Every structure is written in structure tokens, then in C-alpha cells.
Amino acid sequence: MATWDAIVVGAGVIGTSVAWHLASLGAQKVLVIEQGQIGCGTTAQSSGILRTHYSVPENIELALRSWVAFKQFDDYVSDEDASSGLVKCGYLIAAPAGNKLEPLRQALLAQQAKGIAVEFLSPATAQERLPIARFDTAALIGYEPEAGFADAYLVTAGFARSARRLGVSFREGVRVDGLIRDGARVIGVHTSDGAQHAERVISTQNIWSSQLQTWTGIDVPLTPERHTVLALKGPQAYTQQMPVFKDLGSSGMLYYRSYGGNQMLVSEGTAGEQLHDVINEQGEVSMDQVIAVGAQVADRFPSFAEAGLASSWTGIYDVTPDWNPVLGSLPDVPGLIVGFGFSGHGFKLSPAVGRVLAQEALGLTTDVPLEPYAHERFRRGRLLAGRYGQGAVS
Ligand SMILES: Cc1cc2nc3c(=O)[nH]c(=O)nc-3n(C[C@H](O)[C@H](O)[C@H](O)COP(=O)(O)OP(=O)(O)OC[C@H]3O[C@@H](n4cnc5c(N)ncnc54)[C@H](O)[C@@H]3O)c2cc1C
Known part of the structure; x- marks a missing residue:
């Protein structure tokens, strides 16, 4: 059976961003598996607000790097017809x-x-x-x-189209039902349409990330x-x-x-x-x-x-308990990278998050350290809590 360089589970704005970044960083064989249609999940519900305002400094950095992409989305994805639908109203x-x-x-x-x-x-x-x-x-x-709002669905479609042009394959209407393991290592996924093998699997499943708990036995605080x-x-x-x-x-x-x-x-x-x-x-x-x-x-x-x-x-x-995402590996599950828990503010981070998750998956140095966003922070009590208390302003 063919082995993919990477499989991305979920084609929301995060998954399509990961897929495009994987391909643009040189991954040759990338497969995205989506149980519904591209962008049909919570991305379709987004209010689309973009800002770099955050009380958590790590988030400012991700939002700032993402703004570059939103501002010139056509350049960013090398597609003159692509648009983020940006309204730069401040x-x-x-x-x-x-x-x-x-x-x-x-x-x-x-x-x-x-x-x-x-x-x-x-x-x-x-x-x-x-x-x-x-x-x-x-x-x-x-x-x-330098802020405003954009169209999350348009951005998702833009990432997906440019990813396709770089050779990424999309399977819509196919559900991932579990992970294929070789010992601890993840080497693929079981799907509603058979098994698919890969060097690494990136889960960008949003609320459905609770499935990871069943698949790995690791607590998913969501x-x-x-x-x-x-x-x-x-x-x-x-x-x-x-x-x-x-x-x-x-x-x-x-x-x-x-x-x-x-x-x-x-x-x-x-x-x-x-x-x-x-x-x-x-x-x-x-x-x-x-x-x-x-x-x-x-x-x-x-x-x-x-x-x-x-x-x-x-x-x-x-x-998540601190209203910030979990980015990177799960403890003791090599071959699996996750990006979930965006707590209502993931669109504005999606370009930079897609890039760092792709970098992490490919074993490259990430643009920003992922350690603050690690799953272990909940176990160690090192929450990434914002100064405004609970809420998506974070
Ligand atoms: C009402 C609302 C307003 C918001 N407003 C803003 C805002 O103003 N600014 C901002 O920055 N953010 C905002 N957000 C948050 C932002 O929209 C989300 O963080 C972002 O869209 C999440 O993208 P995602 O790719 O993680 O999730 P999703 O779009 O939900 O994608 C996950 C995908 O995974 C698929 N999937 C899951 N499990 C499986 C499986 N087992 N097999 C195959 N496929 C699977 C799902 O079908 C889904 O399509 C808002 C969110 C909501 C709900």
C-alpha cells in the first residue's frame, strides 16, 4: 500500500493551512481526509475577526505572522485569484x-x-x-x-486550492475512525474507506479532537x-x-x-x-x-x-481550560501532531499555526517555540491563561 508523507485529518481552516504549508515546505505526498466537505466544520461559523491584540504574548506573535498572510493572501499562496476577503477597518x-x-x-x-x-x-x-x-x-x-475581519471560508478554500496545485490530495466524505500504530508510533489511519499509511499524521479535528482520547488513551481537555x-x-x-x-x-x-x-x-x-x-x-x-x-x-x-x-x-x-490551543505532539505518541482547542479565536492564527504544525511534522525548526502550547501544560499546571479571564479575547 502507498505511504503518504503526511495525512491531515480535518479540512477546516487549520487543516487546509497545514496541508498547504506541508506542500510548500517540500512534502511530496500529502493527503487530507475530511468527513464532510472542506470548510464545513466550525470554520463556516466564524465571525472572521483579525487582530494582533492579545494579553498572551505568544498569541501576539502567531497573530502578527498570520496578518502578513491575510493582508496579501494571493501572494502568500501564490495564486493571483485567491483572496482572504479582508476588510481592513481597524x-x-x-x-x-x-x-x-x-x-x-x-x-x-x-x-x-x-x-x-x-x-x-x-x-x-x-x-x-x-x-x-x-x-x-x-x-x-x-x-x-492594521486589523479588521476576513472570510474564513474563503481562506480555507484558498489554502485548499493552492494545496491541490502543489499536489495535495483531498478525500471528502471519508471519516477517520482510528490510528494505525506500530508499537507507540502512529503510522497511518483507519478510515470509513479503508486504511491509509503515512510517515506522520496531523490531527486538526477541532471539537471532534475528543476522538483522540479514544484513539490514544490520552486525556483531551476540551x-x-x-x-x-x-x-x-x-x-x-x-x-x-x-x-x-x-x-x-x-x-x-x-x-x-x-x-x-x-x-x-x-x-x-x-x-x-x-x-x-x-x-x-x-x-x-x-x-x-x-x-x-x-x-x-x-x-x-x-x-x-x-x-x-x-x-x-x-x-x-x-x-480548553485556558482558552488557548494545544499545538504539537501528544506525550508518548510519536508520529502524531495535533492542533486543537482554538477556543473561538483560531481563524486569526490559522496561517502561522498551519506553518508551525507543518514544520513540526517535518522535523524542522518551528517559527515560534511550541512548548508554551504543549499538551503537558495542563498536567504541569503551566496554563497559558490570558489576563482578561475566561474568554476568546485571551
Ligand atoms: C461563532 C464563532 C465565531 C468565531 N469568530 C472568530 C473570529 O472572529 N476570529 C477568529 O480568529 N476565530 C473565530 N472563531 C474561531 C475559528 O473560526 C476557529 O478556531 C477555526 O475556524 C477552527 O478551524 P479548525 O480547522 O480547527 O476547525 P473546523 O473548521 O471545525 O475543522 C475541523 C474539521 O475536521 C473534520 N473532522 C473531525 N473529525 C474528523 C474525522 N474523524 N475524520 C475526518 N474528518 C474529521 C470536521 O468535519 C471539520 O471539517 C469563531 C468560531 C465560532 C464558532
Whole structure:
């Protein structure tokens, strides 16, 4: 039977990025196995927000390296027709007096120390950038001009197409059911369509990564969490020129962006509904939820007290105990590399994560050390916890 250089399990934005990076780093025979269709998993639900703002310094580095790819995606994947769908509208983040203030200041200073353009804005200047909001209770406001949002599905399709051009094979509608081992070493996968052998296997299965626990016996600390996203149509447009906004002063740590050019996309960045099963179907959006989020929206965007609900949907986060991903090898399972637990902020990291996972799989030096993201951190109690507490802002 043919042996692949590498098999990637899962064709979301992370898996397709890994596949393209593997091929561009010289892997000749790469197979991606996807149980559904390319991009059909949680990637399709992404709000697409891109920023380098993080309170965890390691994440800043990955986001910064990824921004280079999003900004010139056609160059990055050597395909003049590829696009990330980037809207470079900037990113505003504000905190009132209180426990989020100092973490915000430290995070903004850390960005500046890395040479990232970040401005400290007065409430009046912030309002000029986002005139439909009020900032009178904000004690600190940061603005990142090189930020915005893009289209996660488009990026996934772009990575997949360019990967195909470099010779990567995709099998859709095929499920991986287990690992083939030679002693401890992983040498392939059992699938719903027979066995496939490989030098190394890279699992990018998102919420379905809990299957790794069955396959390896190693604890996978992951909770599927359902989050609700609302699109609101207010009396004033949230235009594409207006920045993405993160409101650390709201109880749900809400994030906002333009949607469709005049609507507002809004969602909470804190805890969602914890699910006991790995299910990716749409969940119910209750009127109670809409009212709770709507009240926070109206507090910050007064005219949106009159807004109507244009649409709503749900999406699932793969949440780890510290809201940061696990990247690299699992202990005592040579031949297996994993990338899961993106906890609602994986799109903005996907180019750099794809590259470091590909480097790790090929035995190359990784662009950034993977040690902080190692699975062992949970056992050793060295969590990669952000300063804002639980939540995808991390
Ligand atoms: C509502 C919502 C909003 C978000 N907003 C943002 C945002 O604004 N910015 C940001 O940076 N991030 C955001 N994220 C997070 C980001 O979208 C995800 O971190 C990212 O898309 C995850 O990509 P993935 O490839 O890991 O997962 P997925 O896209 O879920 O891909 C995993 C794939 O693996 C396949 N698979 C699993 N098991 C198997 C198997 N056994 N055999 C074969 N195939 C298998 C699945 O079918 C799936 O297609 C958001 C997420 C959600 C849900």
C-alpha cells in the first residue's frame, strides 16, 4: 500500500493551512481526509475577526505572522485569484475603570513593544472612528489600524486550492475512525474507506479532537461550547469603514463588526452553552438571549435600542481550560501532531499555526517555540491563561 508523507485529518481552516504549508515546505505526498466537505466544520461559523491584540504574548506573535498572510493572501499562496476577503477597518478595544483596565494597558504596551502600530485614543477620537457608539464610560481605549475581519471560508478554500496545485490530495466524505500504530508510533489511519499509511499524521479535528482520547488513551481537555451570533439592523448603518469593536466593559465582553455593509454583527466573547456531546448542528437562539445581548448593545449603541434582529446563528468553540490551543505532539505518541482547542479565536492564527504544525511534522525548526502550547501544560499546571479571564479575547 502507498505511504503518504503526511495525512491531515480535518479540512477546516487549520487543516487546509497545514496541508498547504506541508506542500510548500517540500512534502511530496500529502493527503487530507475530511468527513464532510472542506470548510464545513466550525470554520463556516466564524465571525472572521483579525487582530494582533492579545494579553498572551505568544498569541501576539502567531497573530502578527498570520496578518502578513491575510493582508496579501494571493501572494502568500501564490495564486493571483485567491483572496482572504479582508476588510481592513481597524480594531477598537475599550475598558472602563476596573479590573480590565490594567490588563488592557499592558496588552497594548506589549503590542507596541513588538513594533505593532497601536494608538491610545481619547473617547472623542474613538467616537469619530465609530460614531454610532458612545465611549463616555471608557477609561482606556486602544486602536489597532492594521486589523479588521476576513472570510474564513474563503481562506480555507484558498489554502485548499493552492494545496491541490502543489499536489495535495483531498478525500471528502471519508471519516477517520482510528490510528494505525506500530508499537507507540502512529503510522497511518483507519478510515470509513479503508486504511491509509503515512510517515506522520496531523490531527486538526477541532471539537471532534475528543476522538483522540479514544484513539490514544490520552486525556483531551476540551469542551464544546455553543455561542450565539446576532445580526442586527439598526436605524444607523454599521459600515465597513467602521472598526471592529471589543467592549471589555460589557458583561458579555461583546464584540462587534460590520455585517453585509450596513448591519451589526454582535456576539459575546465569554462563556457559551457547554455541550455534553460533540454536535455541530444549529442550536436554538432564545428570546432571552436576544434580550440580554440587546440590552448590552443598546447601552453602548443607543440608537440600536430600536434595532431589529436581521438574522442569528450558533457556532461551536473547542474550549480548553485556558482558552488557548494545544499545538504539537501528544506525550508518548510519536508520529502524531495535533492542533486543537482554538477556543473561538483560531481563524486569526490559522496561517502561522498551519506553518508551525507543518514544520513540526517535518522535523524542522518551528517559527515560534511550541512548548508554551504543549499538551503537558495542563498536567504541569503551566496554563497559558490570558489576563482578561475566561474568554476568546485571551
Ligand atoms: C461563532 C464563532 C465565531 C468565531 N469568530 C472568530 C473570529 O472572529 N476570529 C477568529 O480568529 N476565530 C473565530 N472563531 C474561531 C475559528 O473560526 C476557529 O478556531 C477555526 O475556524 C477552527 O478551524 P479548525 O480547522 O480547527 O476547525 P473546523 O473548521 O471545525 O475543522 C475541523 C474539521 O475536521 C473534520 N473532522 C473531525 N473529525 C474528523 C474525522 N474523524 N475524520 C475526518 N474528518 C474529521 C470536521 O468535519 C471539520 O471539517 C469563531 C468560531 C465560532 C464558532
